[in-house]
Amino acid sequence: xxxxxxxxxxxxxxxxxxxxxxxxxxxxxxxxxxxxxxxxxxxxxxxxxxxxxxxxxxxxxxxxxxxxxxxxxxxxxxxxxxxxxxxxxxxxxxxxxxxxxxxxxxxxxxxxxxxxxxxxxxxxxxxxxxxxxxxxxxxxxxxxxxxxxxxxxxxxxxxxxxxxx
Amino acid sequence: xxxxxxxxxxxxxxxxxxxxxxxxxxxxxxxxxxxxxxxxxxxxxxxxxxxxxxxxxxxxxxxxxxxxxxxxxxxxxxxxxxxxxxxxxxxxxxxxxxxxxxxxxxxxxxxxxxxxxxxxxxxxxxxxxxxxxxxxxxxxxxxxxxxxxxxxxxxxxxxxxxxxxxxxxxxxxxxxxxxxxxxxxxxxxxxxxxxxxxxxxxxxxxxxxxxxxxxxxxxxxxxxxxxxxxxxxxxxxxxxxxxxxxxxxxxxxxxxxxxxxxxxxxxxxxxxxxxxxxxxxxxxxxxxxxxxxxxxxxxxxxxxxxxxxxxxxxxxxxxxxxxxxxxxxxxxxxxxxxxxxxxxxxxxxxxxxxxxxxxxxxxxxxxxxxxxxxxxxxxxxxxxxxxxxxxxxxxxxxxxxxxxxxxxxxxxxxxxxxxxxxxxxxxxxxxxxxxxxxxxxxxxxxxxxxxxxxxxxxxxxxxxxxxxxxxxxxxxxxxxxxxxxxxxxxxxxxxxxxxxxxxxxxxxxxxxxxxxxxxxxxxxxxxxxxxxxxxxxxxxxxxxxxxxxxxxx
Numbered sequence: 001x002x003x004x005x006x007x008x009x010x011x012x013x014x015x016x017x018x019x020x021x022x023x024x025x026x027x028x029x030x031x032x033x034x035x036x037x038x039x040x041x042x043x044x045x046x047x048x049x050x051x052x053x054x055x056x057x058x059x060x061x062x063x064x065x066x067x068x069x070x071x072x073x074x075x076x077x078x079x080x081x082x083x084x085x086x087x088x089x090x091x092x093x094x095x096x097x098x099x100x101x102x103x104x105x106x107x108x109x110x111x112x113x114x115x116x117x118x119x120x121x122x123x124x125x126x127x128x129x130x131x132x133x134x135x136x137x138x139x140x141x142x143x144x145x146x147x148x149x150x151x152x153x154x155x156x157x158x159x160x161x162x163x164x165x
Numbered sequence: 166x167x168x169x170x171x172x173x174x175x176x177x178x179x180x181x182x183x184x185x186x187x188x189x190x191x192x193x194x195x196x197x198x199x200x201x202x203x204x205x206x207x208x209x210x211x212x213x214x215x216x217x218x219x220x221x222x223x224x225x226x227x228x229x230x231x232x233x234x235x236x237x238x239x240x241x242x243x244x245x246x247x248x249x250x251x252x253x254x255x256x257x258x259x260x261x262x263x264x265x266x267x268x269x270x271x272x273x274x275x276x277x278x279x280x281x282x283x284x285x286x287x288x289x290x291x292x293x294x295x296x297x298x299x300x301x302x303x304x305x306x307x308x309x310x311x312x313x314x315x316x317x318x319x320x321x322x323x324x325x326x327x328x329x330x331x332x333x334x335x336x337x338x339x340x341x342x343x344x345x346x347x348x349x350x351x352x353x354x355x356x357x358x359x360x361x362x363x364x365x366x367x368x369x370x371x372x373x374x375x376x377x378x379x380x381x382x383x384x385x386x387x388x389x390x391x392x393x394x395x396x397x398x399x400x401x402x403x404x405x406x407x408x409x410x411x412x413x414x415x416x417x418x419x420x421x422x423x424x425x426x427x428x429x430x431x432x433x434x435x436x437x438x439x440x441x442x443x444x445x446x447x448x449x450x451x452x453x454x455x456x457x458x459x460x461x462x463x464x465x466x467x468x469x470x471x472x473x474x475x476x477x478x479x480x481x482x483x484x485x486x487x488x489x490x491x492x493x494x495x496x497x498x499x500x501x502x503x504x505x506x507x508x509x510x511x512x513x514x515x516x517x518x519x520x521x522x523x524x525x526x527x528x529x530x531x532x533x534x535x536x537x538x539x540x541x542x543x544x545x546x547x548x549x550x551x552x553x554x555x556x557x558x559x560x561x562x563x564x565x566x567x568x569x570x571x572x573x574x575x576x577x578x579x580x581x582x583x584x585x586x587x588x589x590x591x592x593x594x595x596x597x598x599x600x601x602x603x604x605x606x607x608x609x610x611x612x613x614x615x616x617x618x619x620x621x622x623x624x625x626x627x628x629x630x631x632x633x634x635x636x637x638x639x640x641x642x643x644x645x646x647x648x649x650x651x652x653x654x655x656x657x658x659x660x661x662x663x664x665x666x667x668x669x670x671x672x673x674x675x676x677x678x679x680x681x682x683x684x685x686x687x688x689x690x691x692x693x694x695x696x697x698x699x700x701x702x703x704x705x706x707x708x709x710x711x712x713x714x715x716x717x718x
Contacts, residue, residue: 030461031459031460033461033462034442034444034458035441035442035461037444038403038442038444061461065462069462069463072620073463074445074446075443075444075445090365091365092365092563092610093366093522093523093528095365095610096524096602097523097524129363129365129614130364130365130366130367130368131195131404132195132368132371132404133196133199134365134367134368134520134522135196135232135368135520135522135528135529136196136200137522137523139199145199146195147199148196148199
C-alpha cells in the first residue's frame with residue numbers, strides 16, 4: 001500500500017500549521033479527530049466547512065463522521081464567535097440561585113437568544129452546563145474571566161461596557 | 166528513582182522550607198481566583214520582599230470553604246484569614262511575628278472539625294505545579310513501595326481489603342474491578358481516568374486535578390502495575406482548562422523524574438499517560454461512551470457486557486476509574502487496607518469529598534467520613550441555611566440523583582442509604598435547597614438537562630425524556646392534569662427500565678424522588694394552579710383550555 005500523503009494546507013494561514021502539528025503528533029491516527037478539532041477551534045475560534053473537510057481528509061475519516069462528531073459535542077461551534085463572549089453558567093447550583101433570570105435579562109438586553117451573537121457580531125451570549133465554580137453561584141464568564149455571585153446590575157453593566165467600545 | 170532518592174528530595178524540600186520563618190499559603194482555586202486571589206498573591210510577594218522577613222509565599226489548590234475566599238493560611242501558626250483583598254496584604258505581612266490580624270481571622274473550627282482529609286490531605290499545603298512539594302508529603306512513596314515490595318496481586322488484594330468503592334457514583338467495589346482487569350487475557354491493557362465531571366453542581370474532581378494532580382497520576386500508575394497495563398489516558402473536560410494545564414505540567418515533571426515512562430524506578434514496569442479532552446457531552450461520563458470519545462468518535466454508549474474490563478479501548482481490557490477513586494489509592498497502599506476499612510460505615514468505607522453548594526452558609530469543598538449524618542453536614546459543617554429561610558431538601562447525585570427532604574436529615578450518608586432514599590451518592594454534588602426552590606421546577610430542570618444531553622441512541626431515553634419534559638413543563642405552567650401526572654409516573658418507569666445506559670436509567674430519579682417526598686407540590690400545581698414557592702409562572706393558566714394529552718413515540 002502506498003504511503004498516505006495528507007492533503008495540502010487549505011491556505012497560507014499559519015494557524016493551519018498548528019492544526020497539522022496536532023495531527024502529526026498523533027501520527028495522523030483516526031482517533032486524533034477530537035484532539036485535532038479542538039486545535040482548530042482554539043486557533044480559529046470555530047469550525048467551518050473547509051476546516052472540517054481538511055481534518056477529515058487528513059485523518060482519513062469520512063466527512064459524515066467528522067461532521068457527526070462536530071455536531072454531537074456541545075463544545076464545538078460552527079459559527080464564528082462575537083468580539084466578546086458572555087457565558088452564563090446554567091448548572092444546578094447557579095440555577096437554584098436564579099441564573100434563569102439572568103439569562104432572560106441578558107437575552108432581553110441584547111435582543112438575541114442564548115447561543116446567538118448580536119447583529120453586529122459584537123457579543124455572543126452563551127450558557128454553560130457547569131464551569132465548576134458552584135460555590136460562587138450564580139457565575140458568569142466574560143471573555144474567559146470567571147466572576148461569581150453575579151447580580152443582574154453587574155451583568156448588564158458589563159454588557160454595556162462592551163457595547164460602547 | 167529509589168525510595169532513598171525520594172526521601173532525599175523530601176529532605177531537601179524540608180531544608181529549603183526551613184530557611185523561611187513563615188509560610189503564607191494563598192488559595193488560587195477558581196473560586197478564590199475569581200475574587201482577586203491573583204492580585205493578592207502578587208501584593209504579598211512584593212511586600213514580603215520589601216519587609217526583609219523570611220517569608221515563603223505559596224500558591225495552593227482549594228482549601229475548602231470557598232464562600233469565605235480568597236483564603237490565606239499562615240504557617241506554622243495555621244492562622245486562617247478569610248475574604249482577604251490585595252489591600253490587606255500589608256497587614257498580613259506586618260503581622261508576621263506579631264499578633265494575627267484579628268479582623269481578617271475567621272473561626273471555621275466547626276467547619277473543619279467534622280472533616281477527615283484523605284483525598285484532600287495536600288489541598289492547601291502544596292504548590293500543584295511543583296512535584297517536589299508533592300514528594301515532600303509522601304508523594305510517590307506508595308508507587309515505589311508497590312513496585313519494589315509488592316506483587317501486582319498484592320496490590321489488588323490491598324485495595325480489595327480496603328473496601329474502597331468507585332467514587333464516580335456507581336459504587337462498584339474497586340478491588341473487584343481491578344481483579345477482573347488483572348485476570349483478563351491480553352498483553353496490551355489500558356488504564357483510564359474519568360475526569361469528565363459533567364454533573365452540574367459538582368467540582369470535586371476539578372479541585373483534585375487542579376490542586377493535587379500528582380495524586381491522580383500516582384494512583385493510575387499503581388493501578389497500571391496492579392492490572393498489567395502499560396498505557397493510560399486521563400479524559401478531562403475541555404471546560405476545565407486549568408486542570409488540563411496542571412495535569413500536563415505534572416505529567417512532564419513525573420516523566421522527568423523517571424516516575425513515568427520506560428523502566429520506572431529501575432524495574433521492568435513501563436507506563437505512560439496521555440491527556441484526552443472531552444468536548445462537552447454529559448453522556449461521556451458513562452464508561453463505554455467515554456471510551457468511544459477517546460477513540461475519536463461520537464460519545465454513544467454500548468450495551469454491556471462485554472464490560473470494558475474485558476473489552477474496552479480498541480477492544481483491549483481497560484480499567485476505568487473516577488478521579489477521586491484514583492486519588493484514594495496512594496494513601497491506601499501507604500497506610501494499608503485496614504486503615505481505610507476502619508473509616509466510614511458498614512458497607513461504605515473511607516471518606517467522600519462533596520461539593521456543598523446552593524442555599525447554605527459555607528459553600529465549598531468538604532471531605533467527610535462516610536456514614537456521617539446529613540444534619541452534621543448541613544448544620545455543623547455547612548453552617549445552616551442563611552437568610553432565615555427553611556431547609557427544604559438536599560439534592561445529591563446530580564441529574565441521576567434525587568432530592569432528600571428536610572425531615573430525613575438523620576440519614577447517614579452511604580451508598581446504600583442514599584439509594585434506599587431514592588437518590589444516589591453520585592460523584593459528590595450536594596446542593597442545598599430552601600423554601601425558595603420549587604421541587605417541580607427543579608425536577609423539570611434536571612429532566613431538561615437529561616433531554617438535551619441524551620445521545621439519542623436509544624428511544625426510551627431520547628423520546629422519553631422529551632415527553633417527560635413536556636409533561637413537567639405543562640405542570641409548571643399550570644396546565645397539567647391528574648392524567649398528566651399518572652402518565653408521567655408510567656413514563657418514568659418505562660424510561661428507567663428500558664434505557665440503554667445510566668443516563669436514561671437514572672434520568673427519572675429527580676422526578677420520582679420529588680414525587681415521593683413532595684407530591685403535595687405537584688398537586689398544588691395541578692389542582693390549585695398555584696406554585697407554593699412562587700417560582701413557576703402560572704399566568705394564563707386560569708383561562709387556558711384543559712390541555713389535550715398528546716404522546717408521541
